[in-house]
Amino acid sequence: MTDDRAGAATHADHADPPGVLRRPVTDAESRRANRGWWDADADDYQAEHGGFLGDVEFVWCPEGLREAEARLLGDVAGRRVLEVGAGAAAAARWLATAGARPVALDLSIGMLRHAAAAADRTGVRVPLVQADALALPFTDAAFDTACTAFGAIPFVADSAAVMREVFRVLRPGGRWVFSVTHPMRWVFLDDPGEDGLTAVHSYFDRSPYVEQDESGAATYVEQHRTLGDRVRELVGAGFRLVDLVEPEWPEGHEGIWGQWSPLRGRLFPGTAIFVAEKPAD
Structure with missing residues (x-):
């Protein structure tokens, strides 16, 4: 999953703070910025969110929906599963304990370092691959299932190309399930409190959220697409x-994850989970 910046185009002020803007970026610029960001932020991210995500657990979203209950991937026993944008690979390790044959892929060596450390702690080991989601290093029809929880998709300029790559590496009949920040969250301020209940941005503005340094080089990039955009990318x-799953905020869940909170979660969705299949013929 992404850090607290998920949906960060709805940051806390109406005017962009210094070093933050909305502007076009290339895939190369996105790749360079986000690889550097996640390598540098991996330790802090795991320290803050590792307890919620677990070492051997598949959590789809800050609402706490777990694959063990949701079963969005279907029966994974014996299946070859690719986790794209795996981060510390907790989901891939859970898949291994469920009888799957997973591979965990991520662009960030910093996050994969945490994946290796968690494997040492738990004894649950899965293959780890450092690679770009835009150029998956696998043959056609190599996997039965592919998934990601907030990984890869928001961090590339051409997310439609990621869909095509996943389609290529899935066998006919294979399933592709991914979760992202719900697109409507980009309309609101990036604030878990009452200030985050006011719509201030256009849902239809697809300009990327960019943080950049003094030289103008991007250091963090996140992309917004509408629900319709995502459907068109898949099709x-x-x-x-x-299916399109919009998890409701569960009773008793009082945790706050960046802009996700009980206050906002009980009023409008924070996560969208897309369930798709590659036709069998």
Whole structure:
């Protein structure tokens, strides 16, 4: 999952603070910025969120929806599963304990270092691959299932190309499930409190959220797409959309994860989970 900046185009002020703006970026610029960001932020991210995500657990979103209950991937026993943007690979390790044959892929060596450390702690080991989601280093039809919880997709300029790559490496009949910040969150301020209940941005503004240094080089980039955009990306790649899950905020969950909070979560969705399949013929 991403850090507290998920949906960060809805940051806490109406005017962008210094070093923050909305501007076009290339895939190369996004790759360079986000690889550097996640390498540098990996320790802090795991320190803050590792307890919630667990070492051997598949958590789809800050609302706490778990694959063990949701079963969005279906029966994974014996299945070859690719976790794209795996981070510390807690989901891949859970998949291994469920009988799957997972591979965890991430662009950030910093996050994969935490994946290796968690494997040492738990004894649950899965193959770790450092690679770009835009150029998956696997043959066609190599996997039965692919998934990601807030990984990769918001951090590339051409997310439609990620859909095409996942389609390529899935076998016919394979399932692709991914969660992202719910697009409507980009309309609101990036604030878990009452200030985050006021709509201030256009839902239709797809300009990337960019943080940059004094030289103008991007240091963090996140992309916004509408629900319709995501559906068109999937269909354009050849997938069939099976379901769109918008998890409700559960009773008793009082945790705050960046802009996710009980106050906001009980009023409008914070996560969208797309369930798609590659046609069998």
